[in-house]
Amino acid sequence: MWDRKELKRRAKDVLRKSYWKAFLVSIILAFFSGGGSAPSFNLNGGSSDSSGADMDWGSFAPFLAIIIIVMIFVILFALAFRIFLGFPLEVGSMRYFKQSAEHEANLNHLGFAFNKHRYLDIVKAMLWRGFLNFLWFLLLIIPGFVKAYAYSMVPFILADNPNIGYRRAVDLSNQMTRSHKFRIFVLDLSFLGWILLGLLALFIGVLFVLPYINATKAELYLKLRQLALEDGLTTEEELRLTQTPVI
Numbered sequence: 001m002w003d004r005k006e007l008k009r010r011a012k013d014v015l016r017k018s019y020w021k022a023f024l025v026s027i028i029l030a031f032f033s034g035g036g037s038a039p040s041f042n043l044n045g046g047s048s049d050s051s052g053a054d055m056d057w058g059s060f061a062p063f064l065a066i067i068i069i070v071m072i073f074v075i076l077f078a079l080a081f082r083i084f085l086g087f088p089l090e091v092g093s094m095r096y097f098k099q100s101a102e103h104e105a106n107l108n109h110l111g112f113a114f115n116k117h118r119y120l121d122i123v124k125a126m127l128w129r130g131f132l133n134f135l136w137f138l139l140l141i142i143p144g145f146v147k148a149y150a151y152s153m154v155p156f157i158l159a160d161n162p163n164i165g166y167r168r169a170v171d172l173s174n175q176m177t178r179s180h181k182f183r184i185f186v187l188d189l190s191f192l193g194w195i196l197l198g199l200l201a202l203f204i205g206v207l208f209v210l211p212y213i214n215a216t217k218a219e220l221y222l223k224l225r226q227l228a229l230e231d232g233l234t235t236e237e238e239l240r241l242t243q244t245p246v247i
Contacts, residue, residue: 011215018105022211029093087126088113095159097218118162125166156221
């Protein structure tokens with residue numbers, strides 16, 4: 001098992017040596033992780049009289065078509081941005097925090113996924129995880145959250161072995177988090193006080209909490225990985241832990 005306080009203590013020890021590097025990686029991760037909200041359009045004229053009935057909808061139709069086309073373009077661009085840039089950067093960020101926890105705080109890890117031998121496999125695995133999460137959230141909200149925790153270790157697994165295979169990455173994450181999901185949820189709740197404090201500081205304070213959260217999640221992965229190795233769920237060869245580290 002693992003202890004929440006111990007994970008956070010280790011994360012603090014790591015951040016004491018390389019906080020500003022972790023802060024930079026966390027800002028990049030937050031920016032490219034698709035946290036922005038979709039644009040909204042108000043097509044209501046704001047009048048309650050009967051003038052709407054006399055509107056020439058034939059002349060308005062071209063403008064409506066343009067708005068719809070623009071919305072579709074924006075959505076497609078946001079999806080492409082998230083998939084082809086956000087996903088690789090997420091894996092690179094997790095590799096940075098994982099390696100930092102193992103005493104190698106090198107910012108070059110951020111670009112880990114942008115290699116011709118890793119890029120497509122990483123994008124495919126992250127896209128598969130996102131697709132499965134989307135399907136579960138369509139089913140029901142609570143199962144969606146449960147599966148989101150089940151697949152939460154995929155970026156870290158890919159940070160160890162980007163060529164592990166998209167199905168295997170998801171399956172291994174599911175196995176690693178089995179019987180741990182509620183405790184991971186409690187771990188997330190333990191940051192709520194820091195997040196609320198950051199919100200009070202003009203919302204900017206939340207940015208300074210992100211390195212602490214990410215570093216703790218890296219410590220969690222290392223512990224879950226250790227347990228998975230001990231239980232025979234995976235091997236050092238599969239996760240490429242016996243090979244020379246590659247940046």
